[in-house]
Amino acid sequence: GAGVSQSPRYKVTKRGQDVALRCDPISGHVSLYWYRQALGQGPEFLTYFNYEAQQDKSGLPNDRFSAERPEGSISTLTIQRTEQRDSAMYRCASSLAVGASGAKTQYFGPGTRLLVL
């Protein structure tokens, strides 16, 4: 079936604008994750959901960043009042349900490249 999809693939915005990044997980995957990846670095955890519940948002850098997944499927990562330091690749991943049995394999989407001018 289709993999994880993200939109837009590229986003250029001016400093101070709000942006919304969308992720559509693999069908049947109830866990969804957001990461940020800087050039030459590994992905950095931002937040994750089981169904519509946000389980961990400890990686969100500050209160300008928020995420939601209201119906337990598509998720939106919103960055308010963007700053140049927010420029990065934002990656979404999904997996089967994760719980006390341990982490499940996460499948990554193609990412959204955000550039804040």
Add this chain to the structure above:
Amino acid sequence: QKEVEQNSGPLSVPEGAIASLNCTYSDRGSQSFFWYRQYSGKSPELIMFIYSNGDKEDGRFTAQLNKASQYVSLLIRDSQPSDSATYLCAVNNAGGTSYGKLTFGQGTILTVHP
């Protein structure tokens, strides 16, 4: 100290050789360990995961885990030029309640030359 550390490389090996990629982690409560491969400009893709001490083999790939030493490695036998990529080690620190959070190392760049 970083939570997950990898030598950034680049690691260069000749075609047909064994490539050895290493990763150390700081959280003794870590339970699950993953190796991802990332080609330039692409998204990470899973190669292997390992949960228990010892070796786990899958084709040309072998993952090795030593929880006492907090060390996980990936061996690639009969390396091919198509194996040239960045290899990311990821650890699940499920010591608390964040069962889904993966912490990644910075990745090791592997180059396999003909």
